[in-house]
Amino acid sequence: MNERVNEPLLDIENLGVELPRHDRRGARRTVIQGVTLSVAPGEAVGVVGESGSGKSMTARAVLRLLPAGATVTGHIGFQGRSVLGLSRRELADYRSRRVSMIYQDPRAHTNPLRTIADFLTEGVVACGDMSRDEAAEAGCALLRDVGVSDPERRMTQYPHQLSGGLLQRMMIVMALLPSPDLVLADEPTTALDVTVQSEVMAILAEQIRERSLGLLFITHDLDLAAAVTDTLAVMYAGTIVEIGPAAAVYAGPAHPYTAALLASRPSPFSVKRIAAIPGRPIAAFEAGDGCVFAARCPYATDQCRTQRPLARPVAGRSVACHRAEDLESALRAMVS
Numbered sequence: 001m002n003e004r005v006n007e008p009l010l011d012i013e014n015l016g017v018e019l020p021r022h023d024r025r026g027a028r029r030t031v032i033q034g035v036t037l038s039v040a041p042g043e044a045v046g047v048v049g050e051s052g053s054g055k056s057m058t059a060r061a062v063l064r065l066l067p068a069g070a071t072v073t074g075h076i077g078f079q080g081r082s083v084l085g086l087s088r089r090e091l092a093d094y095r096s097r098r099v100s101m102i103y104q105d106p107r108a109h110t111n112p113l114r115t116i117a118d119f120l121t122e123g124v125v126a127c128g129d130m131s132r133d134e135a136a137e138a139g140c141a142l143l144r145d146v147g148v149s150d151p152e153r154r155m156t157q158y159p160h161q162l163s164g165g166l167l168q169r170m171m172i173v174m175a176l177l178p179s180p181d182l183v184l185a186d187e188p189t190t191a192l193d194v195t196v197q198s199e200v201m202a203i204l205a206e207q208i209r210e211r212s213l214g215l216l217f218i219t220h221d222l223d224l225a226a227a228v229t230d231t232l233a234v235m236y237a238g239t240i241v242e243i244g245p246a247a248a249v250y251a252g253p254a255h256p257y258t259a260a261l262l263a264s265r266p267s268p269f270s271v272k273r274i275a276a277i278p279g280r281p282i283a284a285f286e287a288g289d290g291c292v293f294a295a296r297c298p299y300a301t302d303q304c305r306t307q308r309p310l311a312r313p314v315a316g317r318s319v320a321c322h323r324a325e326d327l328e329s330a331l332r333a334m335v336s
């Protein structure tokens, strides 16, 4: 029996990140607080939230690529080892072989003067894991897996000869080529149009499941995240306010912020007025002692404004809201 079968691939516990302030020497700002989430092999986890909620900072912490002077608290485990404790050598191996990153804008990450073959293979060749020919062959096989026809010809082309959707599939292939265990995708399809976005994400999710990799998919797009992930984490002000099975969170949010996000997106099926969330999103360091969402929450009480709710199990997920149980039907009504 394999005892490690249920062990998470990535295990983030109570992560906190503080950054130095440039305007006041010695002062620091909290940008991430109390983030707990895990990714199992074969699992796709979505992280959604408004701009500035800490999605990218969480991914950067996982790669230990935080801005200079950042302090990290809590635990980031990868295959049972502490990422924060990796030596330089181990860290280089972790970043080049174990974890792959897919970025938002493929054109910004390709060199217009180099062929697709160069672009796809240089990482694994530089690591010494494959020869150029082996890498080209593996790259062609992966291109076929992600639905690219005539991959040998594509390998000889230049980035400008490829559409945005095709180029993003190249990025997926480049991420999969070193046979990583975990893929981090930070807004990977934002530069694409909507139909191509869901097609590219469906391809990525399929590859993740087939290869039993973990995926951390960061996006603003709740609909897209719910469609392709198993687990959904909703972030606000540097913290996770709700996390649970994607379908359940999407169909019946248990945190007022999740409900507000769902109610505020335009629906192709109805012409109802979009209920914008009043106020502006805040950063972690702007939240007082109370609930991070209290200032914008229509259901906030005095307790919410003064006492930070801890994440606790509610309806099969983890929710940081004092009132989650009594708001169940009100939140359902907001999104139906």
Ligand SMILES: Nc1ncnc2c1ncn2[C@@H]1O[C@H](COP(=O)(O)OP(=O)(O)OP(=O)(O)O)[C@@H](O)[C@H]1O
Pocket: 019, 031, 049, 050, 051, 052, 053, 054, 055, 056, 057, 058, 067, 220, 283, 284
């Ligand atoms: N290099 C940096 N130096 C200082 N603060 C930063 C830096 N990058 C981000 N921040 C701050 O950290 C917080 C979290 O930012 P982060 O980039 O993780 O948000 P995000 O959820 O990825 O947003 P977006 O959807 O816009 O990409 C924000 O308050 C942001 O202003």
Ligand SMILES: [Mg+2]
Pocket: 055, 056, 057, 186
């Ligand atoms: Mg971001």
